[in-house]
Amino acid sequence: SQQGEEDPQALSIQEGENATMNCSYKTSINNLQWYRQNSGRGLVHLILIRSNEREKHSGRLRVTLDTSKKSSSLLITASRAADTASYFCATGNSGNTPLVFGKGTRLSVIA
């Protein structure tokens, strides 16, 4: 079963605007990761945040994690048309337990 649930399912914005996607999960985690998938391609890892971290930055990406609310958000600032893709959150635990992926948010950035 899927643990992460992204919200919204689809998001359409103008180039230059910020895009915010949210992820909620149900059980305790060791880390939460965000991945990007261009249409018809494999997933690409964007950023990982550990359960003892609250915020992390990577370029135009900002991820927050609130373990008390079991939620995370991904903010893409100054979006570009090339950011158009599906974005997935995935929750992870220690050891060999596989990541559990959500259903994803489809982001469309209009030039």
Place this chain on the structure above:
Amino acid sequence: SQTIHQWPATLVQPVGSPLSLECTVEGTSNPNLYWYRQAAGRGLQLLFYSVGIGQISSEVPQNLSASRPQDRQFILSSKKLLLSDSGFYLCAWRGLAEGETQYFGPGTRLLVL
């Protein structure tokens, strides 16, 4: 550097025919390996994962099977395909040295007619 290969890229098969999808990883040793399926516009469903040669964990009961005959080779098979087996199949790996990140292959699009 590590790379992951999947083939074929696209496959059209009749109902009832067999299936064999192959995934290989280069540049790492003893990786965890994963097979996912993604229906059109949907999320990823974990099908199988393996932590070593000959070790397969099945997440979803169905007419698919997986095998790991070599350290860096993961094969997804079926004896008789169903229409519902259509989808986008993704292989991924994770290495101890690389932490918790999973790295995905380019995927195989399977259409069962």
